[in-house]
Amino acid sequence: MARLDAILCRKPLAAYCVMQAARHWHCRFECLKFLFSFLFGDCPLAKTSVAVTTKKKSSASAVSKAKGSSANQPKKELAKKSNAKAAAKTTAKLEAKPAAKSVTKPAKPAGKTKQTSVVQAKAKPSVKTETMRSWYDHPELYELGFLKETPKESEFLIDVFEKYVPFPVKRVLELGCGSGRLICDMAGRGFSMTGVDLNPMSLDYCKKKLKKERNKAELVVGDMTNFKFDEPFDAAVNAINTFRHLETEEAALAHLNCVAEHLKPGGVFVLSLHLLPKGGDLWGTERWGAKTEDMSVYYALTVVETSMKTRLEKLRISMLVKTKDESFRLSDHITLRIYTVEQLKSLLAKCKKLKLVGVHDFWYDIESKQKLNSDACDTILVLQRT
Secondary structure, X not given: OHHHHHHHHHOHHHHHHHHHHHHOXXXXXXXXXXXXXXXXXOOHHHHHHHHHHHHOOOHHHHHHHHHOOOOHHHHHHHHHHHHHHHHHHHHHHXXXXXXXXXXXXXXXXXXXXXXXXXXXXXXXXXXXXXXXXXXXXXXXXXXXXXXXXXXXXXXXXXXXXXXXXXXXXXXXEEEOOOOOHHHHHHHHXXXXXXXXEOOHHHHHHHHHHHHHXXXXXXXXXXXXXXXXXXXXXXXXXEXXXXXXXXXXXXXXXXXXXXXXXXXXXXXXXXXXXXXXXXXXXXXXXXXXXXXXXXXXXXXXXXXXXXXXXXXXXXXXXXXXXXXXXXXXXEEEEEEEEOOOHHHHHHHHHHOOOEEEEEEEXXXXXXXXXXXXXXXXXXXXXXXXXX
């Protein structure tokens, strides 16, 4: 008991545990185990308790130190001996345990590092924007947007010749032939073709295509309002709004009269253009695209200015060209004359040598006849030389 008293005096928390064990006999064994570990420093709470009791000196320990009574001296010495024996046992146990093996990982050989492959993403090609002097200076690009329809147009023209011309058609004149998509296709079908255009670059491109395809055609740099050939033609063609590039009534009428002068009687002039239908919108953007193995071209035709007073509309044409190596955008502006059905009829009435004998649309179906009325839009006129 003397030993226990000495312990309880020095360890208030131990005294508390003994009290709890006395109150709850069914758990006294666990309390005594905790007490044992606490006394020999194995319990984590012991260090905390010592620190707390050092900072906050209990009145009991302070009184016992102040008294320094001889009665407490034997108890202190007994406690010291007990603690010394316990410490000796613990040291012996630690020394008896084999030393833990220290495992040292071998150092990586110098110069050998883990190789990491870095894949650099291909940067998207930047799109350069360039203002064209004329989009007709790039015939290989603008032509691509219409090549898909070329065979249908050629077949339709042949159907028109067979339906409306009383004799076999051999000589054909195309006004504003541009890159020569129809010239080349019709020449390949056996027709004797002649083309007129203001742009020499387009005609040079056409010549190269004809040579490559081993076909022949006569190509002339000239104005489609004032041209001269010695021999008359069996038929003439003005395709897809080329006629609307003539900005005045006088120029348009001069074109019709010049064509009529170069046609044989009974020959036909096939004129295709977009009309402004009743209630039609003057504004808007038309988009389409075309591809080859080497490139893609995306077209946008946007009305930027329009006037019913002057009957002119200004359009911005842009081409976004994408190849394997680069992307660039070309932009140009063109001006076209506006025609309603009544305005077109008024113009045709002034040309006495041409008679309207057929109306079709851009479906290129010879069996599908249309009417030249207020609903007409994509219109193909068949005008016959009287």
